[in-house]
Amino acid sequence: MARTTGSDGARTEEAIRSAAIELIAARGFEATTLREIAEKVGVQPGTIYRYFPSKAQLLVELLVEHLEFLLEQWALQRPATDDPVEALRAFVDFHVRSHTLRRREVFVANMELRSLAPADRRRVVSLRRRYEDLLTGILRDGVERGAFQLPDARIATFAILAMLTGVGAWYREGGRLGKRDLIDMYTRMVMQCAGAATVPA
Structure with a gap:
């Protein structure tokens, strides 16, 4: 089961941003998916939509x-x-x-x-x-x-x-x-x- 970052919304949002920066810098924006970002953070893909549409x-x-x-x-x-x-x-x-x-x-x-x-x-x-x-x-x-x-x-x-x-x-x-x-x-x-x-x- 994927780990979670806890219920702190600010910490989760910051973790999403950090993971996105790391993946986009390494692979490029087009090649990076929200699912990959979610996996890196340890949340369900749908969680990202709470912060970014x-x-x-x-x-x-x-x-x-x-x-x-x-x-x-x-x-x-x-x-x-x-x-x-x-x-x-x-x-x-x-x-x-x-x-x-x-x-x-x-x-x-x-x-x-x-x-x-x-x-x-x-x-x-x-x-x-x-x-x-x-x-x-x-x-x-x-x-x-x-x-x-x-x-x-x-x-x-x-x-x-x-x-x-x-x-x-x-x-x-x-x-x-x-x-x-x-x-x-x-x-x-x-x-x-x-x-x-x-x-x-």
């Missing part, structure tokens, strides 16, 4: 949760400074830490946007754009203050995010570089990309 809606909620997590955590962790260089340094630190801790969520969010219905895709893309806007705002502020030299802050945003987000695909704990060393190295490269007047050693 469809597999498509489950995917939407996973992507929305990931992006809302990034937005909410940055709002909490953003330094109280008007120095764009310090703001950019903090953003790099935040992004790398978040994307190495939540590697499966990052992978699913990047790879499965294609699996969303048009209306759901617009919802997720809107949240992604809000996150991109955070970095664009920092870069534009730095250009206006003379701290950065950039021909186009928006294009620089895409280039920097592509570089930073890619770390989640290859970084492993216990490798040649510790996370602090990695963040320092990425900070230096991002500052160079932004044309910062002073690049940290």
Whole structure:
């Protein structure tokens, strides 16, 4: 008999989300079934419908949760400074830490946007754009203050995010570089990309 997660609805929902992320990251959305997710959690397949009306809606909620997590955590962790260089340094630190801790969520969010219905895709893309806007705002502020030299802050945003987000695909704990060393190295490269007047050693 399959084990159960107990009567705690919040714990069951979180277990469903966690199992879905693990399976979708490993096999892809189309190849993952709700029955497989239920088996991994230890509940009957019908239980999932108490929390998510469809597999498509489950995917939407996973992507929305990931992006809302990034937005909410940055709002909490953003330094109280008007120095764009310090703001950019903090953003790099935040992004790398978040994307190495939540590697499966990052992978699913990047790879499965294609699996969303048009209306759901617009919802997720809107949240992604809000996150991109955070970095664009920092870069534009730095250009206006003379701290950065950039021909186009928006294009620089895409280039920097592509570089930073890619770390989640290859970084492993216990490798040649510790996370602090990695963040320092990425900070230096991002500052160079932004044309910062002073690049940290």
